[in-house]
Amino acid sequence: MATPATTTTGTVAHGGEAAHGGAFPPFQSETFASQLLWLAITFGVLYYIADKVIVPRLGAILADRASRIGGDLNEAAAMKAKAEEAVAAYEKSLAEARAKSQAIAQEARDAVNAKSDARRKAVEADLSAKLVEAEGKIVAMKTSAMGNVSGIAAEAAATIVTKLTGTAPSQAAVDDAVKSSIEG
Template identity: 45%
Template sequence: MPQLETATFLPQLVWLAITFVVLYLLMAKVALPRVAGVLDERKKRLEHDLEEAARLKRETEKAIAEYEQALAAARTKAQTIAGDARAKMAADAAAVRARSEAGIAEQTKAAEARILAAKQQALGALKAVAVDTASDVVAKLGGAAPAAGAVEAAVTGAMARN
């Protein structure tokens, strides 16, 4: 093996040193600056992304706060509108009920007047039937027809007591 021959140690060491220096210089001047540049770029991009995320988070929180305020205002407005609508419907219902009750009251008065008239007419007819019936009963039982004025006075007095 030629690597182990002591006569070639010195040239091998020289080439090792030259190769080491060349590789060191290549690494120090070319490769490592590029790697450092990539790492710096990544670090800057990461910092920028974190700043952007923080900014977006603040904007999101602001938008959520504005949304909640708008939602609260809308709820308040909706409750106000609903309350107004309920009050208007209650007032309309009360007006309709009052008109209906007034109409029913008028119809009731008219019906009561008709009933009273029919009652008076029935009582008048009842009085005439009672006078005729009483005259017939007295005539059949007594054999003689009573005086018309006496039977009518007796029926009127009986009806007044009841």
């Protein structure tokens, strides 16, 4: 440990005050001029460095960032336009596909309707032909049956007259009686 030094005035100086004369150097009035000179020189050098080196670099960095951001915004706008075009093309193709599917479905319905109409007409024609044929058969059977009815009626009448009277009537008389009764 250092021993305190004694000055000529009798005061004890601590830590080297006696060697420098006592006050803090920035507060000594004798050093103001040199401090102001070094302050001006340091300020000038720092200003020169800031003006010629730091500010242009910062300006270049800011300009680069601004151009990059602008380019990114332009690219985003172009991508957005492409996306909108793609959506429009998709919607257009979707609408065309729907129209095609509706047209195909309509064609299928028309084809099925035409086929069923043709089949129905063919069935109706076949049924009409069968109906005409059946009506012809019915008329033929009716005439045949009516022809047989007169014969059966004549036989029945002759049998009834024979059983009732005991004598057989003539065939001409029986035919005339049946004919007059059928006609009305």
